Amino acid sequence: MLTKRERTRLAILDTSAALASEHGLESLSIGGLATKTGMSKSGLFAHFGSKEELQLATIDHAAAIFGREVIVRGRSAPRGVARIWALLDGFLDYIEREVFAGGCFFATTSSEFQDRPGPVRDRIGEQIGRWRSYLERAVEQAQELGELDPELDPRRIAFELNAFVQSAKSQHVFFGDARVFSDARAAVRDRLESLRAQEPLAV
């Protein structure tokens, strides 16, 4: 059970993550958020002591939303090809449902902080890296189970599969063309089928 303070904090972060996915993390200000949430500035300062603290908490909150919507769904599927599919299909579904109105939180903010070294950029990189590691680990598990060819570099396979999803995302955000989702699902499916281990493991 969350305390009132925790619930308030989460409500602020829902607002700041939505704003940042549309206008970037630099657009966040304690004053602007106070107007948007109907709270006092001093009330907001009690939760986040500085703009940077608010930005870092917003990044972690966006990652938690992604985790709840995509990773949890992937983890509920059996290990192996089924889990890889559940992760990527879930990611595409998450983009289609437009969980973040402004497109993709991490696309917007990584482009924004590309040339601004510091703790905010580092945190964005860490959270993107966590997704990539998770996908790579899922590929390794499918290899260990004998479902995918064990000779292949799991990092490279994860790169390819992730590329289809990321590309669908950016094309959808800019062009609003829904065909990219079926393109991406077909690409992931074909690639996974072409990577099947040649000889099934002896049972």
Add this chain to the structure above:
Amino acid sequence: MLTKRERTRLAILDTSAALASEHGLESLSIGGLATKTGMSKSGLFAHFGSKEELQLATIDHAAAIFGREVIVRGRSAPRGVARIWALLDGFLDYIEREVFAGGCFFATTSSEFQDRPGPVRDRIGEQIGRWRSYLERAVEQAQELGELDPELDPRRIAFELNAFVQSAKSQHVFFGDARVFSDARAAVRDRLESLRAQEPLAV
């Protein structure tokens, strides 16, 4: 032979395209460009009557640079798989050489104008669309020549191949990880090989 006026215009656009690829098209101002190029504001106004005119000319200039660096190189290769490879390898090479210091002109500006309808957003979309059509046409040619399976949807193949390059680009810009280029080249090569027509056409 270019006139002095045309040379001046191109020099201004080189500067504005470099600035926009790093800081976005909204960062362009006649005043700021005057400082950067050492020209007078009135001299700049003689070339571009408004900020929007400057933004549109900058987009076309960035597309012309891409055309010169990537499309011309692709067009010099024989039609078919050789041309598809030359286009994608050339695009990767263009990113590696960091022709635009700020990363990718079209990634920065399409993210910036994602939610701002109008002529600037339309022009960005047109130029991105031209690249996609060009790649798709190259795939169709390879199918017509019997080099790639004619049963496949050229739009989908172009989507997949382009995804590898776009993903390498965004990962390179943010993480500076050079392995993504060899990942992307290997992915393009494997995909092209898996798409070879099953039976060569009778000659």
